[in-house]
Amino acid sequence: MPPKPFSPNPSPTPDSIFRAKAFLLAITISAAVLLFLGLLSLFFYLWYFVFNRSRTSPFDSGAHLKLQKFSYKELKSATNVFSDGNSIGKGGSGTVFRGILRDGKSVAVKKLDATSLQAEREFQNELQILGGLRSPYVITLLGYCVEKKKRILVYEYMPNRSLQESLFAGGPGVLVLDWNQRFEIIVDIARALAFLHLECDPPIIHGDIKPSNVLLSSDFRAKLSDFGLSRVKSEGEFGVDLFSQELGRSEELLWKSQELSGNLVSAETPTGSPIEKDFSLGGQASSSSKMRRFNFNLKTSNSSPSNPNVKGKEVFPMEMGVEDFDDRQLNLNAYVAIDDTATTSANQWGKDWWWRQDGSGELCSKDYVREWIGSQICPLTNSDWDIEKQSSPRTTINLDRSPTQMDQLENGHETQFHEQRYGRPKKKFEKKEGKGGKNGNKKHRKMQEWWKEENLAEISKKGHKLRKLEFSCRRVFKFQHSVLGRRFRIRKATTFGEHIQNECDPNAEFSFRKGWKKKKKTHSTGSDMWSGDLYSRELSSATSVRGTVCYVAPEYGNSGYLMEKADIYSLGVLILVIVSGRRPLHILSSPMKLKKANLISWCRQLGQTGNVLELVDERLKEIYNKDQASLCINLALLCIQKMPELRPDTGEIVKILKGEMDVPPLLMDFSPSPSKLFSRSRGNRGVM
Numbered sequence: 001m002p003p004k005p006f007s008p009n010p011s012p013t014p015d016s017i018f019r020a021k022a023f024l025l026a027i028t029i030s031a032a033v034l035l036f037l038g039l040l041s042l043f044f045y046l047w048y049f050v051f052n053r054s055r056t057s058p059f060d061s062g063a064h065l066k067l068q069k070f071s072y073k074e075l076k077s078a079t080n081v082f083s084d085g086n087s088i089g090k091g092g093s094g095t096v097f098r099g100i101l102r103d104g105k106s107v108a109v110k111k112l113d114a115t116s117l118q119a120e121r122e123f124q125n126e127l128q129i130l131g132g133l134r135s136p137y138v139i140t141l142l143g144y145c146v147e148k149k150k151r152i153l154v155y156e157y158m159p160n161r162s163l164q165e166s167l168f169a170g171g172p173g174v175l176v177l178d179w180n181q182r183f184e185i186i187v188d189i190a191r192a193l194a195f196l197h198l199e200c201d202p203p204i205i206h207g208d209i210k211p212s213n214v215l216l217s218s219d220f221r222a223k224l225s226d227f228g229l230s231r232v233k234s235e236g237e238f239g240v241d242l243f244s245q246e247l248g249r250s251e252e253l254l255w256k257s258q259e260l261s262g263n264l265v266s267a268e269t270p271t272g273s274p275i276e277k278d279f280s281l282g283g284q285a286s287s288s289s290k291m292r293r294f295n296f297n298l299k300t301s302n303s304s305p306s307n308p309n310v311k312g313k314e315v316f317p318m319e320m321g322v323e324d325f326d327d328r329q330l331n332l333n334a335y336v337a338i339d340d341t342a343t344t345s346a347n348q349w350g351k352d353w354w355w356r357q358d359g360s361g362e363l364c365s366k367d368y369v370r371e372w373i374g375s376q377i378c379p380l381t382n383s384d385w386d387i388e389k390q391s392s393p394r395t396t397i398n399l400d401r402s403p404t405q406m407d408q409l410e411n412g413h414e415t416q417f418h419e420q421r422y423g424r425p426k427k428k429f430e431k432k433e434g435k436g437g438k439n440g441n442k443k444h445r446k447m448q449e450w451w452k453e454e455n456l457a458e459i460s461k462k463g464h465k466l467r468k469l470e471f472s473c474r475r476v477f478k479f480q481h482s483v484l485g486r487r488f489r490i491r492k493a494t495t496f497g498e499h500i501q502n503e504c505d506p507n508a509e510f511s512f513r514k515g516w517k518k519k520k521k522t523h524s525t526g527s528d529m530w531s532g533d534l535y536s537r538e539l540s541s542a543t544s545v546r547g548t549v550c551y552v553a554p555e556y557g558n559s560g561y562l563m564e565k566a567d568i569y570s571l572g573v574l575i576l577v578i579v580s581g582r583r584p585l586h587i588l589s590s591p592m593k594l595k596k597a598n599l600i601s602w603c604r605q606l607g608q609t610g611n612v613l614e615l616v617d618e619r620l621k622e623i624y625n626k627d628q629a630s631l632c633i634n635l636a637l638l639c640i641q642k643m644p645e646l647r648p649d650t651g652e653i654v655k656i657l658k659g660e661m662d663v664p665p666l667l668m669d670f671s672p673s674p675s676k677l678f679s680r681s682r683g684n685r686g687v688m
């Protein structure tokens with residue numbers, strides 16, 4: 001068959017040309033539109049994440065759960081314009097209100113003090129850490145509000161509010177929490193910590209375990225709250241936290257400022273090098289050092305305490321022998337260098353306060369209560385103090401008078417104590433004041449150093465100039481001094497009740513940042529001037545004291561080490577508080593009860609010599625599970641051991657509480673401490 005002849009395509013008709021052109025045009029237009037839309041969404045995406053999100057949500061959204069962003073208007077109407085009636089508590093960094101959202105859900109709205117650095121830090125921490133956590137044992141952060149300087153956090157509402165209120169609000173004779181509830185609360189808190197330490201990766205250290213940070217649901221189950229001081233442990237880290245990295249700088253500033261002010265103790269080591277050099281390393285090494293060489297607070301150096309080059313330091317006169325010292329002398333020398341391989345830093349008091357909690361007997365709670373009060377009224381320099389004394393004798397507190405009063409109290413002269421405290425003629429008061437002035441000044445100086453450093457440490461983080469720091473420190477101290485005087489006039493006019501704390505004006509409380517402030521009418525009983533918790537509340541309000549006095553672990557001091565075992569220590573104290581229904585520091589008028597003033601030391605004494613069940617809250621009227629109670633107390637004793645390595649971890653604690661593991665025997669702690677050395681010299685008394 002012949003091939004088919006080639007026939008060329010028929011020429012395109014105008015119609016087909018038009019259709020092809022239209023098709024091409026449509027493709028071009030749609031491509032352009034798509035491109036435009038793509039670019040638009042890209043720009044929107046960039047705008048949203050780079051500008052909008054970074055302004056409103058200061059954390060990496062990828063790593064966190066979805067938090068609701070509330071408008072200020074919304075929260076304002078939820079809380080009835082943040083009315084006093086809706087206020088349910090006041091903390092160091094803001095006020096908490098009850099709110100009802102538009103969908104009817106109850107929430108707790110924490111309005112942070114806009115201008116405070118602590119509030120800002122707490123806000124960031126809560127979002128970055130708590131915002132990413134979901135556990136039945138941890139409070140749920142539902143959302144936040146950021147508008148201009150306003151910082152607000154919205155949490156799930158806990159109808160029974162804080163453990164602090166449930167434990168202490170009832171007053172004598174009124175039982176709020178029964179034994180079962182207390183035990184469940186202890187288990188819940190242990191589980192919360194186990195979640196943070198073991199289930200979170202990287203682990204989270206809470207850093208501020210105390211009753212007011214344990215919130216209770218309607219059925220009295222506990223949830224851990226307040227992550228304002230918590231931190232995420234970074235990989236491979238063995239002891240330095242984020243904030244402590246500022247410490248070297250702060251220390252340096254401290255030394256410089258001391259040079260400037262000229263009237264504080266010399267900050268030089270015997271070799272003339274600033275102590276900051278070894279400061280953090282000392283702590284790091286300590287956490288892995290052997291028991292006998294363990295020392296968190298003292299810097300290891302090749303110097304001797306009797307080295308004449310140690311300028312201005314108070315050195316324990318070893319040659320005299322510790323036996324030559326009576327208790328009073330030891331109290332005055334509590335911050336001296338006692339180890340021949342160690343020297344103190346100028347801020348030693350700040351790290352040594354906790355020794356006074358220990359069970360060795362020679363240092364009582366009253367000493368650090370007194371010292372603490374001293375710190376509050378102590379101006380930055382001695383001359384300021386003198387000026388204040390002259391200008392307003394009635395408003396100054398005579399610290400040197402306090403030991404006498406307390407000693408008499410201990411000796412059982414309660415009536416005399418009362419008279420002296422409130423009815424003594426002014427002349428005698430002044431005479432006494434003059435007599436003990438020298439020792440008092442020493443104490444003042446120590447407290448000044450501590451507080452100065454604390455303030456410097458915090459403010460230096462924000463890069464303030466040294467002179468500005470000096471100025472603000474002076475101003476703060478002066479202000480606190482004068483207002484505290486006013487406070488004590490009120491106290492002098494009252495009669496001596498069963499609890500010293502009852503004398504305090506219930507409507508006033510002291511804040512390190514703000515001085516005395518009139519307490520808002522709240523339901524919170526969290527601020528108790530004379531309780532350990534008061535120190536806590538107020539100290540935790542002092543921005544650079546991370547953690548809570550009486551709850552904070554000894555190794556933490558102010559050197560910045562915050563590890564899991566610090567939480568365990570606080571948990572131990574908290575367990576004792578829950579079991580006993582007492583605050584960690586509770587000064588009572590009765591001399592018989594004075595030994596019980598310091599819960600920790602009392603418990604240690606009972607652990608060594610007596611029946612630990614003596615500690616159980618009398619209000620339980622013997623209606624409690626004795627096995628569980630002694631388990632809790634023994635567990636607490638394990639947790640409050642001075643050496644972090646000896647404390648159990650959270651996994652073990654939960655197992656012990658669930659009865660899946662026995663309480664390990666309590667080892668003796670041979671940490672070299674002033675009190676320990678003193679004890680040993682008196683016959684090798686062990687200190688737990």
Ligand SMILES: Nc1ncnc2c1ncn2[C@@H]1O[C@H](COP(=O)(O)OP(=O)(O)OP(=O)(O)O)[C@@H](O)[C@H]1O
Binds near residue numbers: 108155159161165
């Ligand atoms: N989610 C909540 N539900 C119910 N009440 C709450 C809630 N959060 C806080 N509160 C109440 O508000 C009080 C103050 O809480 P906040 O966390 O501000 O301060 P704090 O922990 O007591 O003190 P600080 O912040 O100084 O450590 C608590 O004691 C508690 O009574």
